[in-house]
Amino acid sequence: MPDAIQTLLLECESIFRFVQKLLKQAVARPFEWRETVRQCFEIGNRSLFLICFTAFLSGVVFTRQSRPSLSSFGAESWLPSLVSQAVIRSLGPLITGLICAGKLGSNIAAELASMKVTEQIDAMEVSGTRPFSYLVVSRVIATTLMMPLLVVFADVIALFGSYLTVHTINNTSLQLYLNEVSVVITFLDIFSSILLATFFGFAIGFVGSYAGYTAANGTSGVGKAANNAVVISMLFIFIIDLLSLQIINLFR
Amino acid sequence: MEKNEVKQRVKLGAFVITGALLLVVSLLFIGTASNLFSKTFTIAAIFKNVEGLKEGDKVWLSGVQIGTVKSVRIVKVGEVIVSLSLKEKQNDFIRKNASASIGSDGLIGNRIVVIQPGNSKEVIKDADTIKAISPADTQEIINIAKEVGENTRSITLDLKAISDKVNKGQGIIGELLNEGTFAKDIRKAVSSFKATGDQTNKAAQSLTNLIDEAQHGKGILPTLINDTSFVSVFKQTLIHVKKVSANAASMSTSIEAVTAKINTKNNAVGVLLSDTVAAAELKAIIKNTESASVKLDENLEAFKHNFLTRGYFRRKAKADKKALQKPSESK
Amino acid sequence: MVDATNDTVGNKAIVAFLHNVKKSFNGVEVLKDISLELHQSENLVILGRSGSGKSVLIKCMVGLIEADDGDINVLGYDVRHLEPKALNEMRQQVGFSFQSSALYDSMTVQQNLEFPLTRNLGLTNKTELNDKVIIALQDVGLEGTAQKMPAELSGGMKKRIGIARTLILNPKIMLYDEPTAGLDPITASEINELILSVREKYKTSSLIITHDISCARHTSDRVIALVDGKTKMEGTFDAIKDTSDADLAPFFNY
Structure with a gap:
């Protein structure tokens, strides 16, 4: 048992050092602009299609699933407001977060772990580059910046999917749909959703980088790092979601 | 390599700008809905x-x-x-x-x-x-209208009962009533009662309709304000009620005259009348009509003080004044 | 032992030395009091079994791993106490060929070779970069691969590109970490030839870490045997190949 506690404490210490290093390197000059931009492209553009596709489907499914219970007491006209609140407050960020945790978290962790195993990180260091800033800072910044954008896309696409569903069932016009949505959605909803996504992005980038950068040597280390990254970042996403709900409700 | 990178950056730029635009558009949309941006x-x-x-x-x-x-x-x-x-x-x-x-x-x-x-x-x-x-005011209006309706209905019932009896010529009173000036007077009163009955019925009907509409509609005030046809209905109702009260007043004076005659002359008919159930009934009717007219007047007073109808009554008062002044001028 | 060195190499200048270097990981001593010197223009082979701390040794020399104790001096730089800027200066003059070649997977060969130029030297001129890349590729005999991705290359080619990437900075010292590991004998001997030709062309002093006897035989001017984190024997390949030491004999007789 004391061994387990020691391992845990050592892990905490190593995470703390990682955060410290991350913050230090994030402000250190020179900033790796080019690599950050490249990572933004890899993370943002390359995930866009997947996110849009999933968001669209979940918009459609969520609308169809909530319709029966609403229509059972004749409140089918509330469908747009119900769906839009659900999508913008929770569903959009959550879906984007979980998919990115799966896609980006594992990607980042596996990439960094394999770079570590094949000494690419060492090679960078002897080539006059701070690998931490080149690899980790750029990725964490990219995920943190791109996630909110992806959430905006996810929200819009999910609402569009929901609109198409409502339209086919009730023949609701786009104008009416948008009106109903804009009445129930507040600035707070949108900003909190974007803030939430920013935290999700940071968590995904951080967990992925940490798992990859501290991976054990050998090929099994790569797999383990990717696996850990996905599991832990998904866990983080739910925890952050819950915490932010508590905090946002203070303002609501 | 350079070419590729430029391509990537263009795509990234497009992605970021589209995202930002979507965000701004939705913010504007919500802003307009909660009128945050218009003056x-x-x-x-x-x-x-x-x-x-x-x-x-x-x-x-x-x-x-x-x-x-x-x-x-x-x-x-x-x-x-x-x-x-x-x-x-x-x-x-x-x-x-x-x-x-x-x-x-x-x-x-x-x-x-x-x-x-x-x-x-x-x-x-x-x-x-x-x-x-305040919403309480709305409730008051409905209550007043209801009261008017109930009162007029009770008057009508009373009038019906007496007119039935009178028409059938029940008892000695009936016979007595069917002849002489006395009878004429009473008959006049009865016909006047009848007229009142019709009027009050109408008024009650209108008021009931109005109340129904108020109860099943979306609150009396918005409807009254937003729909001109309702305003006219309401005005008509008020006119009816006014007529009822006027009729009732004239009725009561004529009936008073009758009773006065009966009481002062102290003849057989008077005795008979004052001793029989019929006399009591007649007295009750008079009382009822009097109280009804008082109530109606009260209601009208309430209406007068109500914001909705204040304008109407003010105009009415002006018109009355003019009507009074004209005859005096012509004299 | 020390006498033997002096006989064969003579009094050439020392370009790098380690003095009483110690390093342990999680309480396990990997390097126990290591001292050695690298002379001008020599090929020094460090021979040892896997896990004897060879890689740790040369990583300590370029500051990738911090030694716990002792002095490390490379080209006059006190490696253990260097400012980042001086460390970078030192690293520009020391080529490091990694065991796994360490080519950046996400970049083409061209980008891989340009990386140290833009990073270490801060070069941006396109034609200058191109020229240097072409020369470096010619030196390792792989002119046509500039636009390929590392995944498309064989193990031997990767090794060569890895070496080219370090040569591109004109290093004074080359550190080879298991240059022939994982290669077939023919490719391995090609790499051995390359190591020798690199010395010819670039006048480098090289420290070659290997457990491959044929590599040691081909490339070495001098051999140091490393056993359990200590230097056990030192001399020319021919001088130590007939050793009767229980730890080393199996190496030469297998």
């Missing part, structure tokens, strides 16, 4: 009871949303200040003597503030306070 002015109204009205609820003028509720504050018990944030463009339509009331935009829907534009020449300005009709 606004603020007016206030003090209610007794706001029935769950809260910040952000809509403000309607003629069924069009023209603003939102900015804040709801209790100043003291029975006094709630509601400030309304209205679109600048709409202030031309709202006059200084406008009033606000609280309604609902659906069966389980949100509370709304309905503004009645008013008719004074002065246009409302920023930070003005307008009159508020």
Whole structure:
């Protein structure tokens, strides 16, 4: 048992050092602009299609699933407001977060772990580059910046999917749909959703980088790092979601 | 390599700009819905009871949303200040003597503030306070209308009972009544009663309709303000009620005259009448009609003090004055 | 032992030395009091079994791993106490060929070779970069691969590109970490030839870490045997190949 506690404490210490290093390197000059931009492209553009596709489907499914219970007491006209609140407050960020945790978290962790195993990180260091800033800072910044954008896309696409569903069932016009949505959605909803996504992005980038950068040597280390990254970042996403709900409700 | 990178950056730029645009557009959209961007002015109204009205609820003028509720504050018990944030463009339509009331935009829907534009020449300005009709007032109007209806109905029933008896010529009174000046007088009274009965029936009907509409509609005030046809119905009803009261008054005087004759002459008929059940009934009728007319007058008084009908009565009073002055001039 | 060195190499200048270097990981001593010197223009082979701390040794020399104790001096730089800027200066003059070649997977060969140029030297001129890349590729005999991705290359080619990437900075010292590991004998001997030709062309002093006897035989001027984190024997390949030491004999007789 004391061994387990020691391992845990050592892990905490190593995470703390990682955060410290991350913050230090994030402000250190020179900033790796080019690599950050490249990572933004890899993370943002390359995930866009997947996110849009999933968001669209979940918009459609969520609308169809909530319709029966609403229509059972004749409140089918509330469908747009119900769906839009659900999508913008929770569903959009959550879906984007979980998919990115799966896609980006594992990607980042596996990439960094394999770079570590094949000494690419060492090679960078002897080539006059701070690998931490080149690899980790750029990725964490990219995920943190791109996630909110992806959430905006996810929200819009999910609402569009929901609109198409409502339209086919009730023949609701786009104008009416948008009106109903804009009445129930507040600035707070949108900003909190974007803030939430920013935290999700940071968590995904951080967990992925940490798992990859501290991976054990050998090929099994790569797999383990990717696996850990996905599991832990998904866990983080739910925890952050819950915490932010508590905090946002203070303002609501 | 360079080419590839430029391509990537262009795509990334497109992605970021599209995302930012979507965000801005949706923010603008929501902003317009809660009128955050159009120029606004603020007016206030003090209610007794706001029935769950809260910040952000809509403000309607003629069924069009023209603003939102900015804040709801209790100043003291029975006094709630509601400030309304209205679109600048709409202030031309709202006059200084406008009033606000609280309604609902659906069966389980949100509370709304309905503004009645008013008719004074002065246009409302920023930070003005307008009159508020608390929901309690709405209830009062309905209660008054109900009372009128009930009273008129009870009068009608009484009148029917007596006229039935009189027509059938029941008992000695009937025989007596069918001959002589006495009988004529009484007959006149009865026919007058009949007329009153019809009138009151009509009035009661109208009022009942109105009440039904008020109960099944969306609150009496918004409908009254927003729909001119309702206003005319209401006015007609008031005219009817007025007629009823006038008839009842004349009726009671004629019946009084009859009883006076009976009582003073102290003849056989008088004795008979004063001793029989019929006499008691007749007295009761008189009492009823008198009280009915008093009640109607009271109701009318209430109507007069009500904001909706105040204008009508004022005009009426003016017209009456003119009518009085004209004959005196011609003399 | 020390006498033997002096006989064969003579009094050439020392370009790098380690003095009493110690390093342990999680309480396990990997390097126990290591001292050695690298002379001008010599090929020094460090021979040892896997896990004897060879890689740790040369990583300590370029500051990738911090030694716990002792002095490390490379080209006059006190490696253990260097400012980042001086460390970078030192690293520009020391080529490091990694065991796994360490080519950046996400970049083409061209980008891989440009990386140290833009990073270490801060070069941006396109034609200058191109020229240097072409020369470096010619030196390792792989001119046509500039636009390929590392995944498309064989193990031997990767090794060569890895070496080219370090040569591109004109290093004074080359550190080879297991240059022939994982290669077939023919490719391995090609790499051995390359190591020798690199010395010819670039006048480098090289430290070659290997467990491959044929590599040691081909490339070495001098051999140091490393056993359990200590230097066990030192001399020319021919001088130590007939050793009767229980730890080393199996190496030469297998």
